[in-house]
Structure formats: C-alpha cells, structure tokens
Amino acid sequence: MPGIETQDKQQYVAEMFARISPRYDLMNSLMTGGQHHRWKRLTARLASQGLTGPALDVATGTGDLALCLARRPGIQPVVGADLLPPMLALARRKARQKGMDGRVYWAAGDALALPFPNNTFACATAGFSLRNMPEPDGIAGALREMVRVVRPGGRVAILELTPMTGGIISRSFRLYFHHLVPLMGQLVAGERAAYTYLPRSVDRFLEAEALARLFRELGLREVGYRRLGCGTMAIHWGVKQPL
Secondary structure, three states: OOOOOHHHHHHHHHHHHHHHHHHHHHHHHHHHOOHHHHHHHHHHHHHHOOOOEEEEEEOOOOOHHHHHHHOOOOEEEEEEEEOOHHHHHHHHHHHHHOOOEOOEEEEEOEOOEOOOOOOOEEEEEEEOOHHHOOOOOHHHHHHHHHHHHEEEEEEEEEEEEOOOOOHHHHHHHHHHHHHHHHHHHHHHHOOHHHHHHHHHHHHOOOOHHHHHHHHHHOOEEEEEEEEEHHHOEEEEEEEEOOO
16 A cells, blocks of 8 residues: 555555454455464464463454463453454454353554553564554554553564565465455455455565564564464564563
C-alpha cells in the first residue's frame, strides 16, 4: 500500500479484518496446512517459559494465541486485546466452545495505546499482526507499548511472516502467496482484495534481522529469533531489562 497515510491504513486494515472475520480461522488453516496452531503453541511456550503471572496477547484476533498462553503452566490470567469487536466476539465464542471461559479475558484495545498500566504482565505476545500496524512507525510503536506493559524481566514474543530474498523456496513461496492465496481468498472468503493485501504487507515488512535489531533498540535484551515454515515465518523474542 505505497504512500498510504497512517490513519487510512488503520481504517483500511480494520475494515478488511472485520469483513473476513467469519472465514479468518478457516483461511489460516488452509494457507498454512494447519501449521499455524503449532507455531502459536511454540510462541506461547517461548514467551512464557520460566515465568509466572498474567499474560497479554495483542491484536488477538480470534484468540488462538491467547488460548495457547492460557494453557501454559503458571500463566494466569490471560488477556486478549483487539481493536475489532467482530474478532473479539469470535474469540469469546471459541473460548466457550473449548471450555476456557474464565481463563482468558477479552478486552477492546489499540495496540498503539494499550489500556494497561506499566509493568503489568509477565509476558506479551502478538501473532501475525505487527506488519498490519499503521505506518510510518506503527511497528515500533506497538512493540514499545508491549515493552511498557511487561514487567522487568518479562518477555515479549512476536510470531510473524517474514520477507524472503532469493532461492528456490523464496520463489516458490512468492508464487503461492501472491497468486494462489488471493484466488483461495476469493473462493473461500469472497475476499480477493484482502488476500492480495496479505502478501504485499509481508513484502513491506522488516526482515528477520532488522526486526531483531528493533527489539534491541527498544531496550530488550537476550533477543533472538527462530525461523519456521521453511523460513517464511519467524518467532522473535526479547527480555525487558530488570530495574
């Protein structure tokens, strides 16, 4: 979305996700062959390992990652925050269906202005949402807010698609992502435009090492990342400096 203004992008993305919310989970499973569930479980484990206390999932969508956090030992309660009421409604229904009412609380909240005090959570996560933040500095702004609400010694972890450059895997993935996924979106969700935006948003996102560098610039230590899905995804993590 070259040249789009910050407010315009935020509104565009919000309206787009509201439209695709009824088929959001189905499309995620089709696009990843169901692997996104495993990646979210791994993200929850890396975020919470060795920690106890409350956890936050930012831009929680339909709540998968928040529910993964709620299954982690010593992590309670969990808050899933999202700007979109349709997504939160689906998350609440999913929690009820899985018998997890009362283990996760759902809250309306903007990733760029989280409605929580400083140093509240043992860990904070975000899955497949950071690249949708409004430009020019929404990525840094969302991460800064996550760092703010995490306790000293707590952890921030991000699961996100990552740009790939060169090689047969990169070329094959681009063919799939830029051509087959929009067609799938049209047939399954009736939304070709939304699933055309998706690969373009990845092209414009930070490469894995650049995102790790941003983590360090925001004061996180023990920063690392792990590539998944033949290098098409990455989990990044970092620890907030103790006082």
